[in-house]
Structures are given as C-alpha cells and as structure tokens.
C-alpha cells in the first residue's frame with residue numbers, strides 16, 4: 522500500500538510531537554524539516570541562562586527519534602509549491618507531501634525601537650543564552666563589580682521568570698568571582714499598566730509583590746524608546762545599563778507571509794475548525810490563530826489532534842473538530858516559589874513550585890517513555906558554568922535552583 526507522505530516543518534513542541542504521533546504508524550512516511558538537530562525546551566531556558574545545565578533545555582532530536590524510521594532534514598524550509606505539493610529547503614532539497622504540518626514558531630520582534638536589536642540580549646535560543654551568560658561573567662572579570670542595573674524588559678512569563686531568578690544568580694556568581702558587599706539592581710520594565718496582561722489581574726499583583734520581595738524594581742506603564750551601549754531609554758528617561766534583556770515581543774514566522782498564507786488580524790495564520798489553512802495544509806502551535814496559541818501545551822495538543830485527523834484521512838473517515846484546551850500557566854519567581862493558575866484556580870508559593878516540577882515531567886513524558894523522561898527531568902536540577910573562573914570555584918557553593 523502506498524504510504525501517506527506527511528511533511529512536518531519545524532522541530533519544536535508542535536512539530537516533534539506530530540512526528541512522534543505518526544512515525545510509528547506504517548500507513549505514513551514522515552519527514553521533519555527543521556533548522557537545528559536539537560529540540561529547545563523553552564520553559565527552562567532562563568534557568569539554563571542562569572547556571573542551570575544546558576542539557577536541561579537543549580535536547581538532541583535523535584533522543585526522541587532513534588529507531589522511529591522518520592526522515593529528518595536539518596535545513597530551513599523556504600518555499601511551498603502547492604501545485605507540485607512539495608516543500609523546498611534553503612539548500613534546494615524538495616520534500617513531496619500528501620499532507621503538510623507547519624509549526625515554525627515565532628521570532629523576536631524589536632518593534633523598530635532604535636538600538637534594541639544591537640544592544641540587548643535575548644533568552645530565546647541556545648546561542649542567545651550563551652552570549653548573555655558570557656556577558657555576565659566577562660563583565661565581572663573585567664570590571665570586578667556588577668553592572669549598575671540589569672534591566673529585563675517584558676512583564677510576561679519569560680521576563681518575570683528571568684527577573685525573579687536573576688538577583689540570586691548574580692549574588693552567586695559575584696561570590697564565585699570573589700566580589701563581596703556589592704548590591705545588585707534588577708529592574709523589570711513593562712509597557713502595560715500591569716504585569717501579565719494576558720492573565721488574571723490578581724496574579725499580576727501577587728507576582729509584583731513577590732518580585733519586590735526579591736529586590737526587583739518593577740516599572741509598569743513604562744515604554745522602551747531606545748537603547749545604546751550604556752543606557753536604555755524608558756518613557757523619556759535613561760536607565761544606565763550594559764545589560765538589557767529583551768523578552769517583550771515576538772511576531773509570527775516570516776515564512777507564512779513569504780509563501781502567501783492567509784494571515785489573521787493578529788498576525789497568526791488563519792485556520793479552520795480542523796486546523797487546516799488550505800486543503801492538506803495544517804498549521805499548529807504558535808503559528809496558528811487559536812485561542813491559546815503561544816503556549817507549549819497548546820502546541821502539543823494541536824499536534825495530537827492533527828495527527829488523529831490524519832489517521833482519519835488515511836481511513837476515509839470524516840475529520841474531527843478542533844477542541845480547545847485551556848493550558849495551565851505556571852510561572853516560577855525565585856527559589857521554591859511559583860504562581861500556578863488555570864480557570865478560577867490559583868496557587869502561589871511552594872505548591873506552585875511543585876506543580877512546575879510536575880508539569881516539566883509531564884512535558885518530557887509527552888516526548889519520551891517514562892524512564893527517559895525521568896532522566897531528562899533530572900537534568901533540570903544540575904548546575905553548570907562555562908566560565909573557567911566559576912568552574913574552579915564551584916565545589917561546595919551550591920546555587921539555589923530557581924524553583
């Protein structure tokens with residue numbers, strides 16, 4: 522029997538899950554096109570940026586796919602030929618499909634703010650966190666004192682997690698570098714009137730209190746207008762800093778406009794009740810205009826539902842409508858404290874931190890069998906420094922992990 526050819530574009534949360542759902546089924550031949558041989562576990566990237574193990578966030582795709590019989594092409598997809606039903610990569614390789622699934626994720630948006638791209642750090646990829654970490658340590662080596670201010674821009678989950686863990690990490694590495702008695706200043710800047718504008722108001726208030734308790738200065742209604750090598754301009758006033766971390770903006774992947782996809786008003790790809798954007802073309806995860814797009818659990822859920830529908834396609838059954846699942850929001854803020862919420866439920870503190878640990882395990886178990894998921898989960902607990910000076914000092918000086 523001729524196999525149904527599925528080409529999946531994007532090796533992140535949605536794409537890898539869709540590949541795993543279909544790869545074991547011999548009615549399908551599955552090809553995954555992606556940009557990197559590794560999977561990035563974004564939720565713990567901020568932890569890796571602040572002394573956590575790289576292996577806790579960056580996982581080789583081969584760990585998931587070994588023996589699964591699918592084809593992985595590490596080369597960015599560039600064009601779709603709808604007539605010939607092929608996807609072509611940057612180096613010209615063509616992948617023919619009967620059904621295609623797109624899950625390319627989002628990219629950073631600097632909103633055209635002058636100097637920001639040049640003078641800010643990001644924590645959205647392995648490369649970005651390496652640069653950020655190197656900067657923190659090099660600065661301590663060269664100047665033997667912390668920066669005047671460390672400024673995190675963006676009062677969403679990523680900015681909050683980073684700002685909450687940063688004071689503790691800075692104190693830890695200052696100690697390792699032999700710098701004592703210096704205060705660190707961490708600012709969190711948000712343009713909206715409150716933190717977490719997409720989540721309930723009370724959660725934003727509690728988290729703001731928690732951040733203040735950790736010594737983080739929170740500025741709301743504060744608009745970033747420009748950045749230079751020495752300062753960030755916020756609502757007309759400069760904040761002196763050489764360490765600005767931009768977490769405040771993302772935009773949909775340019776692949777979709779470049780290839781003539783139908784784009785909704787919010788910039789995401791318009792999809793129907795089956796997550797199709799056109800016949801035989803499905804869009805999932807961050808790229809799709811669905812109610813909870815922008816969260817890892819949504820991408821996983823989307824992938825499961827599209828895979829289930831493709832099984833219907835090959836057996837000639839009608840497709841099932843997309844079911845919306847409200848994901849949990851779990852946001853760690855400093856050591857052994859997290860806010861966890863879903864619907865009307867909220868919990869803050871140690872129980873939240875426990876739920877965060879549990880949700881990490883569940884997330885890994887979505888991709889790996891129980892034992893392997895446990896090994897991967899355990900990577901979240903270790904510490905690792907690439908700075909030679911810190912590595913020499915490490916023994917006996919344990920960093921409190923941020924959750």
Ligand SMILES: Cc1cc2nc3c(=O)[nH]c(=O)nc-3n(C[C@H](O)[C@H](O)[C@H](O)COP(=O)(O)OP(=O)(O)OC[C@H]3O[C@@H](n4cnc5c(N)ncnc54)[C@H](O)[C@@H]3O)c2cc1C
Pocket residue numbers: 530531532533534535536554555556557563564565566567596597598599624625626627644645678679774776805806807808814815816817818819820848851
């Ligand atoms: C720092 C950070 C922290 C986060 N924390 C959380 C959290 O705690 N909880 C939560 O629910 N969500 C969190 N998210 C959001 C979550 O990670 C995303 O919603 C999820 O990754 C979306 O999955 P996706 O498959 O749509 O895209 P991604 O996981 O981003 O995957 C996209 C993939 O496409 C690949 N790609 C890009 N361009 C091309 C191309 N041209 N051709 C082929 N492949 C390409 C990329 O390399 C990547 O592998 C976080 C995001 C970030 C950035």
